[in-house]
Amino acid sequence: MKSNKPRQMDEREKLRKFRELDDAFAQALKDMDGSSKRQQLERDQDAQREFEQRLRSLMSDFRQSDTSVDTLLRTLVELGKIA
Template sequence: MDEREKLRKFRELDDAFAQALRELEKPNSRLDIPTGPPVRSLAELEAEEQQQRQQAFETRLQSLMKEYAQPRESVAVLLRTLQTLGHIA
C-alpha cells in the first residue's frame, strides 16, 4: 500500500471517529455505533463452567445408577460417606 492510500484510509478513519464523537454529544440521539458482543466477567465464565461440570456429573451419575440399578437413597448414602471420608469435596 502506498503512502497516499495509507493517508486516505487514515483520513476516512479520522472522519468516522469525529462523526462518532459528534453523535455522542447530541442529546437524545440514537447511536449507530457498532459494538462487539458483551464482555463477560471471569466470574461469570467460571460459574458457567462449574454449572456445566455439575450437569455432566449428574448426567453420568444418573447413567451409572441406571446401569447398576441403584436407587437414589443408596447412592446418596454412598456420596455422603465418601464426602465424610474426604474422598470428594
C-alpha cells in the first residue's frame, strides 16, 4: 500500500530549483535597474531640452547673443558664483 505523503525532493532537485529562483531574481533586479536608468536618462534629456528652450527664449527676450551669454557664464564660474 502506498503512503499519501508528498515525495521528498532530493538535494539535486532542491539545488536546481534554488538556482532557477536565484536566476529569476537576478534577472528581475537587472530589469528594474535598467529601466530605472533608462527612465532617469529620459528625464534628464527632457530637463535639458526644457532648459535650452527657456534659455533661448530669455536670450531672445533680452536680445543676448550666444557669445555674450557664454562670457557671462564663464565669468560666473571663475568668480565661484556657479559650479
